[in-house]
Amino acid sequence: MKYQESNLVPHKSALMSTAANILNEDVCLPAAVIKKAALENNIQWMQRYADARGVSLAPHGKTTMTPWIFQQQQQAGAWAVGVGSAWQASIAMVSGVKRVLMVNQLVGKANMQLVAKLKNEYQDVDYLCCVDSVANAKTLSAFFSAQNQRLDILIELGVPGGRCGCRTAEQALALAEEISGLPGLRLRGLELYEGVLHGENPQPEVEALLRDAAALACQLERYVEGEFILTGAGSVWYDVVCNIWLEANKPANCRVVIRPGCYITHDKGIYQEAQDELMARDKVACDLGGDLVSALELVAMVQSVPENDRAIVNFGKRDSAFDAGLPQPVAHYRQGKLLKQPAETIETTGIMDQHAMLKLKPGAEVQVGDILVFSTSHPCLTFDKWKALLLVDEEYNVLETLETAF
Amino acid sequence: MKYQESNLVPHKSALMSTAANILNEDVCLPAAVIKKAALENNIQWMQRYADARGVSLAPHGKTTMTPWIFQQQQQAGAWAVGVGSAWQASIAMVSGVKRVLMVNQLVGKANMQLVAKLKNEYQDVDYLCCVDSVANAKTLSAFFSAQNQRLDILIELGVPGGRCGCRTAEQALALAEEISGLPGLRLRGLELYEGVLHGENPQPEVEALLRDAAALACQLERYVEGEFILTGAGSVWYDVVCNIWLEANKPANCRVVIRPGCYITHDKGIYQEAQDELMARDKVACDLGGDLVSALELVAMVQSVPENDRAIVNFGKRDSAFDAGLPQPVAHYRQGKLLKQPAETIETTGIMDQHAMLKLKPGAEVQVGDILVFSTSHPCLTFDKWKALLLVDEEYNVLETLETAF
Numbered sequence: 033m034k035y036q037e038s039n040l041v042p043h044k045s046a047l048m049s050t051a052a053n054i055l056n057e058d059v060c061l062p063a064a065v066i067k068k069a070a071l072e073n074n075i076q077w078m079q080r081y082a083d084a085r086g087v088s089l090a091p092h093g094k095t096t097m098t099p100w101i102f103q104q105q106q107q108a109g110a111w112a113v114g115v116g117s118a119w120q121a122s123i124a125m126v127s128g129v130k131r132v133l134m135v136n137q138l139v140g141k142a143n144m145q146l147v148a149k150l151k152n153e154y155q156d157v158d159y160l161c162c163v164d165s166v167a168n169a170k171t172l173s174a175f176f177s178a179q180n181q182r183l184d185i186l187i188e189l190g191v192p193g194g195r196c197g198c199r200t201a202e203q204a205l206a207l208a209e210e211i212s213g214l215p216g217l218r219l220r221g222l223e224l225y226e227g228v229l230h231g232e233n234p235q236p237e238v239e240a241l242l243r244d245a246a247a248l249a250c251q252l253e254r255y256v257e258g259e260f261i262l263t264g265a266g267s268v269w270y271d272v273v274c275n276i277w278l279e280a281n282k283p284a285n286c287r288v289v290i291r292p293g294c295y296i297t298h299d300k301g302i303y304q305e306a307q308d309e310l311m312a313r314d315k316v317a318c319d320l321g322g323d324l325v326s327a328l329e330l331v332a333m334v335q336s337v338p339e340n341d342r343a344i345v346n347f348g349k350r351d352s353a354f355d356a357g358l359p360q361p362v363a364h365y366r367q368g369k370l371l372k373q374p375a376e377t378i379e380t381t382g383i384m385d386q387h388a389m390l391k392l393k394p395g396a397e398v399q400v401g402d403i404l405v406f407s408t409s410h411p412c413l414t415f416d417k418w419k420a421l422l423l424v425d426e427e428y429n430v431l432e433t434l435e436t437a438f
Numbered sequence: 439m440k441y442q443e444s445n446l447v448p449h450k451s452a453l454m455s456t457a458a459n460i461l462n463e464d465v466c467l468p469a470a471v472i473k474k475a476a477l478e479n480n481i482q483w484m485q486r487y488a489d490a491r492g493v494s495l496a497p498h499g500k501t502t503m504t505p506w507i508f509q510q511q512q513q514a515g516a517w518a519v520g521v522g523s524a525w526q527a528s529i530a531m532v533s534g535v536k537r538v539l540m541v542n543q544l545v546g547k548a549n550m551q552l553v554a555k556l557k558n559e560y561q562d563v564d565y566l567c568c569v570d571s572v573a574n575a576k577t578l579s580a581f582f583s584a585q586n587q588r589l590d591i592l593i594e595l596g597v598p599g600g601r602c603g604c605r606t607a608e609q610a611l612a613l614a615e616e617i618s619g620l621p622g623l624r625l626r627g628l629e630l631y632e633g634v635l636h637g638e639n640p641q642p643e644v645e646a647l648l649r650d651a652a653a654l655a656c657q658l659e660r661y662v663e664g665e666f667i668l669t670g671a672g673s674v675w676y677d678v679v680c681n682i683w684l685e686a687n688k689p690a691n692c693r694v695v696i697r698p699g700c701y702i703t704h705d706k707g708i709y710q711e712a713q714d715e716l717m718a719r720d721k722v723a724c725d726l727g728g729d730l731v732s733a734l735e736l737v738a739m740v741q742s743v744p745e746n747d748r749a750i751v752n753f754g755k756r757d758s759a760f761d762a763g764l765p766q767p768v769a770h771y772r773q774g775k776l777l778k779q780p781a782e783t784i785e786t787t788g789i790m791d792q793h794a795m796l797k798l799k800p801g802a803e804v805q806v807g808d809i810l811v812f813s814t815s816h817p818c819l820t821f822d823k824w825k826a827l828l829l830v831d832e833e834y835n836v837l838e839t840l841e842t843a844f
Contacts, residue, residue, distance in 0.1 A: 040555060040559065043525075044523070044844070046548070046552065048547070048548040049548075057547035060524060060548045060549050061545075061548065094791060094792060117450065117752070119447065119452065122446050122447055136752070136793075137742055139467075139739045139740070139752060139807060140467045140739045140807075141454070142454040142463055142464055142466045146446070146447060146452065146454060146466055149446060150446065165742060165806050167805065168741070168806050168807070190744055192745065193745075194744075195742075195744075195790065195793055195795070196742035196750050197742070197744060199745065333545045334545070335542070335543040335574070336543055336571060336601075336602035337571070338570065338596055338600075338601075338605055339599075339605065342599075346523070346545060346546075349761070349819060350818075350819075385818050385819070386500060386523065387542075389601070399573065400574050401545060401546075401573065412755075413755060416823065417822065417844070419844065438756065
């Protein structure tokens with residue numbers, strides 16, 4: 033499209049000066065910012081956790097889809113990067129990631145063609161995806177063997193009422209038996225996502241699923257040559273996954289892989305709650321020192337104060353997740369200066385496509401042109417609203433523009 | 439970022455062959471498609487409606503942020519394109535749009551710098567934005583007069599408990615008086631968005647607001663040189679806006695401008711309901727012939743059928759709006775052939791980041807690899823999940839890749 037050739041500014045939170053500072057209004061607001069120190073802390077903390085447990089870390093890349101972050105995670109010691117689609121796998125490989133765990137089924141001719149192309153282009157990259165049906169296994173084998181390629185796969189184990197995955201050990205074993213006769217496939221292990229278990233107190237169910245998986249892995253061992261990959265764990269139950277799988281009987285040459293994603297920027301919402309619970313129950317995490325901290329913030333400007341107890345800021349559903357709590361103010365600046373009034377006197381109560389509505393409680397004094405910094409909840413759906421996020425230092429100087437690839 | 443230079447495929451619904459057909463699996467699924475005939479119908483229908491009413495049309499561009507669509511709307515006769523931010527204004531201008539109505543406040547030094555740059559670069563473009571406070575008016579005037587520029591503005595009228603906008607005629611008149619003494623601003627008219635009025639039966643409130651606005655416009659007339667712009671109307675109340683404003687006393691040289699946005703692709707959810715109600719009450723729309731039709735669809739593939747009454751497809755919150763009803767199946771294909779079983783036997787019941795959960799009712803027979811076509815609700819939040827949407831004909835041949843600019 034011709035419009036991009038003459039684009040004046042490359043993305044919506046464009047820098048309008050060099051050495052841009054956000055509080056100095058050098059950046060088109062709203063902007064999504066990542067605090068560098070907090071990001072580095074989180075990358076290091078989760079890697080240290082995996083190292084302390086003796087498991088491998090495959091951060092789920094779908095959260096950020098940000099090549100620069102993939103690179104930081106890999107450099108810090110991540111064994112792989114997790115992705116959810118062939119497109120996401122292509123971005124991970126183009127970013128230099130050396131092992132890509134597509135924790136999803138690969139379906140459709142075009143998606144298979146893309147993976148075949150990637151396997152040719154990046155022969156040093158270890159790419160794996162998941163299979164949960166004989167139908168899919170046969171289609172994949174036919175396609176990849178016709179390309180003279182072999183696809184590395186994990187069998188997915190699921191739960192009744194959940195998402196994908198074989199529902200029983202019998203199904204999984206029958207599938208492994210089929211796969212062993214298919215020339216285009218090579219079985220490498222077993223995958224699950226315990227995060228589909230919800231409810232009042234899902235921990236017993238999570239533990240039972242993990243025990244079942246370890247027992248199943250022992251039965252699948254004979255179908256796998258070399259190392260057996262056993263992988264699970266989002267950002268909520270990664271300690272429990274380690275507890276159960278490290279103690280369980282499992283294949284002799286077994287690599288346990290955890291795949292948290294949202295830890296990367298953490299939040300001050302649903303993942304903060306989950307991590308607080310984890311810290312309360314897990315001695316390893318407690319003894320590690322430090323903790324995950326919120327690294328992703330939205331910075332927006334007050335554009336209207338139309339009523340005494342009501343202000344409107346210039347971010348909306350086009351800029352932020354809103355499915356797990358609204359972004360809430362954590363700091364308030366006027367002409368570059370931090371105001372002393374507590375951010376808690378301002379509450380985000382509503383959101384539209386391009387606006388958010390704030391309730392001003394007693395003590396809140398807000399003016400048009402004030403800058404508010406908001407914490408977020410559920411980072412995934414904030415990242416995908418931005419072509420670029422801004423990496424900043426503690427003074428909100430912009431250090432780097434981080435392009436995303438959604 | 440280096441990763442883009444060697445990008446293998448440019449966006450997530452990449453075409454893997456020339457002369458790509460979606461049902462032939464030539465495109466990485468999921469994909470967001472726009473049916474060309476439906477899109478053209480909608481562009482023409484709304485333009486004919488505005489023409490029949492003798493009002494000007496300024497389609498809200500924030501819905502699509504798709505330059506090619508902006509161009510089609512302008513070519514069909516749109517008087518302007520509406521936008522919600524300085525960034526969006528830049529995209530409209532770079533796309534060749536000749537009048538940009540930023541129906542929002544312009545705040546922050548960087549956003550003002552961007553607009554100043556646009557005004558220099560695109561001197562033939564008529565750019566307007568909204569003001570609802572003396573504070574904002576003074577800041578804007580100081581900035582733009584320092585650039586030897588003059589900013590064209592509309593006063594925004596709001597409602598108590600609503601979004602931006604002056605809450606009373608007195609406030610608006612006092613603001614107009616201030617503006618008349620500010621060298622960097624030129625008042626051009628009055629703006630409102632009646633869509634903030636919700637509730638059981640908002641029509642009487644909407645009508646009262648519109649009458650108040652017309653009366654206020656008469657009082658503001660003396661502050662405006664030449665044509666007076668009076669603008670409102672999203673995709674729900676555009677008939678009522680015409681009814682009230684065309685009959686009301688208003689400034690002698692008054693241009694009424696309606697700004698629907700979501701009509702462009704329409705949907706089979708909240709906007710279908712709104713349009714059905716409009717057709718039932720508005721003779722002009724009824725007599726016009728034809729109607730808006732749903733033009734935006736999601737095409738996804740079944741990746742797992744783990745239970746008899748449950749299937750999983752490969753789109754999720756990363757691909758679709760979910761704030762106004764989930765996408766629902768409208769067609770079911772297997773190996774390129776339309777199946778006869780009614781799409782109503784399949785219901786989307788849940789959505790995660792990369793997956794949607796389908797309930798299979800009696801009569802539904804679904805296999806891994808089947809293609810399902812989904813209608814959508816609330817187009818805005820589906821568009822912004824895609825770097826590119828695919829323009830298709832009735833046989834789902836891809837005619838054009840439409841880049842978005844979010």
